[in-house]
Every structure is written in C-alpha cells, then in structure tokens.
Amino acid sequence: MKDERLPPAAERLRAWLEFYDELGLTPLYRRRRSDAPASEASVPQRAATLPVPAAATFVSAAPTPPPLTLSLFEEAPPRREHESLEQIRAELGECTRCKLSQHRRTIVFGEGSSHAQLVFVGEGPGAEEDAQGRPFVGRAGQLLTHWIESLGLKRSEVYICNVIKCRPPGNRTPERDEIETCSPFLFRQLESLRPKLICCLGSVALQTLLGKSVSITRVRGQFFDWRGLKLFATFHPAYLLRNPGVQREVQEDLRRICQFLG
C-alpha cells in the first residue's frame, strides 16, 4: 500500500526496490558511495545501494523496469581492441592497485596456451602459488591438473588464472574492493583468449563473472553466457579436497565439459 508520508521520489524509489526484490536481485549496492552524485548521496542508505542509471530521473509515476545491470560494477567495463596477454601483463606491472600488494611475494598472472579452448578461473593464489608465481601449483593445483588430463588435455593446452592475482593474507576470501580492482584484468585476459569455454572453479570466480550472488552448489554443472562466450560452473578443487563427498558431482561436471568441447 502506498505510504502517504513518503515524497513522490521516495515512493517511486521504493517501487523500484520492490521491483528488484521481486526479481530476487538483492543485495545491490553502489561501487563507492563517495562516487554518487550529490542528489543520490543524500538518499537513505538502502536507496543509495541501487544501481540506478543516470537517465532514471523519476519523471514517470509508473516504475519503469530498469536495465538489469547485474554486474559487480555499475557498468560493464568498456570493450577494448584485441590485446595480447603480454600487453595486459605489462600494464598490470608491479601492481599496487589494491591492498593485497602489501602482502604478496609474487603476482600470479596466469599461465597456459594463448590459444586455449578451455580456461579455468579460480579464486586467488595460495601460499605455494605466491612463492612460485604460478597458478594452481599446490594440492588443489595437482587435482586440477588431474582433471585436465582426465579431459584428454595437457595442462599446457589450457589456460589457468584467478580472479585476483595476489595472495590474500592467510588465504582469506578476497574482499569486494580487491575483486573490483583486480577483476578487470581477468576480464581482459578472457577477452584476449576468447576460449570455447570458461570454467569457473568455485563461487568467487562464478560470482565475479556473472556479477551476482549465486550458490555454486545450486548452479554447478550449468552453462551460462558471458560476453558471447560460454561459462561453466563447478566446484573449486580445494573444495573437493575438503569435501570428498562431492566427487561424483565433479565427475559429472567434467563429463559435461568433455561433451561440450567435443
């Protein structure tokens, strides 16, 4: 029921919130509150979290469905002309763009074939990866190598990388600001590679690429679209090491990947 105490703009804003809620698109937030225009910065906290397009100036009484900008970012990063992995690595440099640079030993950019048809995206480097500067070289990496070989491929024939390139202290989950800062480099790697299939290992990789909160347990084994490419979701090998009971699901997922790649 309409709340007569609310001013018209707030009433329309509430309608938008309800619309998002009905779509299940919560929680939503702005990337940095300080970036908000003054007119938006003054609205209450939850309202400030809406990814309201600049064009939405609340001139219509009816809540027009807004564009579904589900990304972690308010706008998709602009597409670039084709660039090589070497160019992307060079631009990353000795990166200090986020606080993870303070603790890392090595930037773990990614490795594999620049012509890979299959790309694996994990979460971030662990201790062994940080020491060696290579992705997936610890116990989970050995398991991933086993998965790759079970697909009839060599590790050197695929490409392996992570959402973030520097090890979080204590192997904690990467924080949102770290993912926001680092993931554009992942997107550029994927745009450069444009593989037949991107396999997300675990929820951080999947949520970063889909740009929304999803449960890996619920959506594993499914294919998604990402910028004209196919995305697939499965568990992170480290999760399987901790939960051997999901072995059968992982085998099913590997079978699906194998079928997809033909």
Ligand code: SF4
């Ligand atoms: S995690 Fe990414 S953005 Fe942060 S310092 Fe490392 S390379 Fe830079």
